Amino acid sequence: MADISLAALAAQVFTGLVLGGIFVLLAVGLSLIFGLMTVVNFSHGALYMLGAYFGYLLFKSSGSFTVALVVAPLMVGALGLLIERFLIRRLYGRSPDDPLLLTFGLSLIIVEVARMIWGKIGLTLDPPRAMAGAVNLGFTYFPIYRLFVIAVTIVVLIALWLFLERTNVGLVIRAGSRDPLMVRALGFDVGRIWFLVFGIGSGLAGLAGILAGPMRGAYAEMGVTIIIESFVVVVVGGMGSLVGAVVSGLLIGQIVSLTTFFAPKLAEIIVFIFMAVVLLLRPSGLFGEAGLAE
Amino acid sequence: MSGAVAWIRRHPVVCFFVFFAIFPWLVPYRSLATQVLIYGLFALGFNLLYGYTGLLSFGAAAYWGLGAYGTGIALAKLKVTSLWLALGAGLGLALIGGALFGFFCLRRRGIYFAMLTLAFAQLLYFIGFHLADWTGGDDGLRGITVPPVVLGGWRISLDRSVVFYYFALMLVGLAVLVLKRILDSPFGAVLQAIRENSDRATACGYDIARIKHLSFVFSATFCGLAGALDALRLTVVPIESLHWSTSGQVVIMTLLGGAGTFFGPFVGAAAFLVLEDSISVVTESWPLVIGAIFVVFVLFLPKGIWGTLTGGFHGR
Numbered sequence: 328m329a330d331i332s333l334a335a336l337a338a339q340v341f342t343g344l345v346l347g348g349i350f351v352l353l354a355v356g357l358s359l360i361f362g363l364m365t366v367v368n369f370s371h372g373a374l375y376m377l378g379a380y381f382g383y384l385l386f387k388s389s390g391s392f393t394v395a396l397v398v399a400p401l402m403v404g405a406l407g408l409l410i411e412r413f414l415i416r417r418l419y420g421r422s423p424d425d426p427l428l429l430t431f432g433l434s435l436i437i438v439e440v441a442r443m444i445w446g447k448i449g450l451t452l453d454p455p456r457a458m459a460g461a462v463n464l465g466f467t468y469f470p471i472y473r474l475f476v477i478a479v480t481i482v483v484l485i486a487l488w489l490f491l492e493r494t495n496v497g498l499v500i501r502a503g504s505r506d507p508l509m510v511r512a513l514g515f516d517v518g519r520i521w522f523l524v525f526g527i528g529s530g531l532a533g534l535a536g537i538l539a540g541p542m543r544g545a546y547a548e549m550g551v552t553i554i555i556e557s558f559v560v561v562v563v564g565g566m567g568s569l570v571g572a573v574v575s576g577l578l579i580g581q582i583v584s585l586t587t588f589f590a591p592k593l594a595e596i597i598v599f600i601f602m603a604v605v606l607l608l609r610p611s612g613l614f615g616e617a618g619l620a621e
Numbered sequence: 622m623s624g625a626v627a628w629i630r631r632h633p634v635v636c637f638f639v640f641f642a643i644f645p646w647l648v649p650y651r652s653l654a655t656q657v658l659i660y661g662l663f664a665l666g667f668n669l670l671y672g673y674t675g676l677l678s679f680g681a682a683a684y685w686g687l688g689a690y691g692t693g694i695a696l697a698k699l700k701v702t703s704l705w706l707a708l709g710a711g712l713g714l715a716l717i718g719g720a721l722f723g724f725f726c727l728r729r730r731g732i733y734f735a736m737l738t739l740a741f742a743q744l745l746y747f748i749g750f751h752l753a754d755w756t757g758g759d760d761g762l763r764g765i766t767v768p769p770v771v772l773g774g775w776r777i778s779l780d781r782s783v784v785f786y787y788f789a790l791m792l793v794g795l796a797v798l799v800l801k802r803i804l805d806s807p808f809g810a811v812l813q814a815i816r817e818n819s820d821r822a823t824a825c826g827y828d829i830a831r832i833k834h835l836s837f838v839f840s841a842t843f844c845g846l847a848g849a850l851d852a853l854r855l856t857v858v859p860i861e862s863l864h865w866s867t868s869g870q871v872v873i874m875t876l877l878g879g880a881g882t883f884f885g886p887f888v889g890a891a892a893f894l895v896l897e898d899s900i901s902v903v904t905e906s907w908p909l910v911i912g913a914i915f916v917v918f919v920l921f922l923p924k925g926i927w928g929t930l931t932g933g934f935h936g937r
Contacts, residue, residue: 367732423732424677429919435912555743558736599744610728
């Protein structure tokens with residue numbers, strides 16, 4: 328008996344890792360955009376949803392999940408670029424509330440358009456055939472596709488880290504989140520960096536969407552709950568801190584997953600209680616600097 | 622025009638009562654008038670926090686819902702027979718909720734504040750969902766019977782919609798009067814100072830943490846009264862009362878009407894409800910239309926309808 332429940336517990340920890348991976352991808356995108364531009368992108372959840380739908384369509388039409396996995400985030404990223412270029416850019420210099428309000432309106436539009444195009448009933452996505460089934464981890468069987476999600480998350484995070492730490496553009500992005508005025512004074516076009524970062528963040532949301540698709544299906548409202556949870560991840564991690572977003576995403580993934588196992592009724596609530604506790608103990612989040620962009 | 626505007630500015634409460642006394646005869650049907658009053662009050666509560674104090678909350682549904690459930694549960698589950706007591710229950714619950722959540726949310730400023738209010742409202746939504754014995758859960762709270770108003774020696778039944786309208790007008794008008802008093806008081810001036818420059822307000826020696834918290838509680842109480850009235854109007858409390866989309870609705874209404882203006886919330890509520898009414902006849906995709914209108918307002922008309930018409934409050 329003890330063995331069985333231990334195996335189930337281990338499986339739940341892995342499930343939490345997968346969920347945490349999705350949280351991390353969303354929160355890193357949000358945090359990257361916020362850290363640089365002090366813009367909170369409310370439409371992040373809607374972009375996540377579009378990632379799942381685009382992935383579904385691409386997978387159906389090309390037959391290749393790899394194509395879908397690469398192209399869907401690029402498409403969502405491109406949409407992000409358009410949003411920055413034509414909408415958000417108009418709001419620079421205004422209150423930081425305004426981009427939040429704007430992207431809130433935008434998310435209503437995107438979700439409703441998705442409903443019009445793809446209907447109110449969700450679509451189910453099967454994982455690619457090569458990744459169907461489960462693998463024996465020794466202590467439990469675990470779906471191959473979920474392991475793949477963990478692997479992709481890790482690879483993407485490493486790539487993002489290398490991009491930010493090892494390339495010149497990454498250096499300018501990091502400098503820009505420290506002191507945009509100084510970066511501008513040094514002759515860099517800060518507007519172009521913001522443009523780029525908004526695209527990258529949106530692309531990450533799209534990637535999270537296509538990855539989540541085969542596990543959760545695709546439906547118009549899929550981004551709504553998860554965007555609020557991602558906000559919590561970002562607040563707990565410390566806004567603008569990428570390390571914070573990763574740690575907090577994984578942590579909250581585990582908390583949700585284990586609560587689902589032990590006390591399913593609390594699963595939806597626990598995230599918020601955890602946030603309240605963190606706020607009491609560390610108001611600026613686990614890795615946040617006090618006073619950043621407030 | 623400017624003379625009329627100046628007069629309206631000087632006597633907003635009188636204008637409010639005069640206009641809303643005849644309002645039911647200006648709209649296609651009476652229940653729309655009642656809705657405008659109640660949602661206008663909801664937006665007024667939100668506007669106190671956002672428009673006047675500069676704190677953008679995405680969790681106003683929490684206090685609207687607490688007001689609605691407080692009153693609804695008192696009537697349907699606890700079988701309270703006094704309308705005033707039931708309203709008091711809703712108001713009290715919203716006030717306590719505002720005091721508690723405000724304490725947490727105000728630990729962070731700016732954009733974090735918006736996300737925190739959203740998160741705490743979502744917490745309440747899930748709690749409401751799971752406490753089905755009390756809230757009716759997914760089905761909503763049913764079985765609310767509205768007792769007659771007892772005022773002095775009078776007993777007035779609220780069954781007729783016109784009576785209910787004037788009853789709501791009395792309470793909403795009272796709230797408007799209270800808001801006017803708040804805004805005209807030194808406390809109200811500090812609120813607006815916080816909106817303009819909170820560091821400077823701190824430097825002037827104001828305990829802005831306490832003042833913000835007080836503003837949060839006032840705002841929650843106004844929203845709670847609106848929710849309580851809506852529970853009486855519908856005799857049902859749907860679970861959506863606590864949903865984040867309700868918070869979104871009041872954000873949209875207030876910005877349409879004009880955040881930081883006295884009448885903006887009512888203008889916005891009226892515009893929103895009339896549009897919703899006429900557009901949902903034509904198309905199912907009402908959220909698309911209102912989303913697009915809202916985006917246009919944020920981009921090009923940040924002062925909203927009333928703010929633009931009256932030459933605007935000084936910025937936001």
